[in-house]
Amino acid sequence: MKYLAALLVGMFCGAAALAVVLYYNPFVVSNNLSPLSVTDSEVVHLSYSAAASDSFIYTNDGESQISPHPAKVLQLWEPTVRQTSARVTQLFDGRGSAAGFGVKFSSASERTSLLDGEILVDSVWHIYLPERGSLFIEQTENYWNYARDIVVPAYRSSGNNWRGIWLGNITHGPGALGTAWVAGGNGQFAGIDMEAVEALSAKAYSVADGPVGVSGEITVELQRRERAQSLSSEVQPVPQGQ
Template structure:
């Protein structure tokens, strides 16, 4: 009997050791420098509040940590869209002026592999910038670092809260350099294929309500026609 108990205890300790090792493995989920941070092309920088209640609209299955906003918005409770969120928000430029509106759909990705530090989300943005045009952004986001550096510490905190400064580039694809694919829709972007990156800066996170203070940022690298001309 005591051998069986020792084996069960060992199994539990082994499972716990693996969970701790996988969560804090320094070799997975590393946040590298955003490739657009060193771009020589013109980059459009758009900011938005990552706090759901500060946007125009946010909805999910209604059972998640983050409450839908406004309160009476239709919830995405059907089986096919239960793991999806929809958001509409105003986008601000570098001078903090309203620059446009963004609509984002995000769904948990079936390519998620926690064992290799990939907590993936497939998302698309539709961005309207008055006077300039519109773009469609396709990306895969990796929330592993966010989970490890913000969510887990919040759960470990006696106040169920994490505060600090965390900045991370969420985009992990489909571009080889962890960039999003940006398709120009109309206006000055029409016909362009560009690169983009979405990042988050978090200052406070609570276990019961999720993000308390955070800002999101979309960076879109404009096509540099001069480079194309030089090649031709």
């Protein structure tokens, strides 16, 4: 009997040790530097508040941590969309002026791997900027660092919240350097394929309400890219007047 108990205690300790190693995995580092920060091309900066209550609407299955907003919005409870959220939010330019709005659909990715430090979300943005045109952004986001640095500490906090300063890129692909893929739709962006990076800046997180002091920033590089070869290909400047 004591050998069985030793085995079970050992298994528990082994499982706990692995969890600790994965949580503090030194090979998973914060991604604070955007690959687009060194670009010579023109960039478009768009920012938004990640708090659900600051969005025009935010909806999910209605049972997740973040409550839909407004309260009576249709919820995504059907099995095929239960792990999906939709957000419509106002977007602001680099000077803080209203620039347009964006629709973001996010779905938990089946490629999520906790062993690799990847909590992946497949998301797309449908963006309309009245004075410039429209964009479609495809990206895979990795929320591992966000969860490790903000969400877990919030749960461990006696006040069930987290306060601090955290900045990190959440875009994880599909670009070779961890960039999102952008397809221009209409207006200035018509017919152009570009790249982008989305970053989150967090100051406060509540277990009850989710991100309450978190803002997002999308940086779009206005330079034509060949999609198949992504960053490895020669780039061409965007034609004037397009």
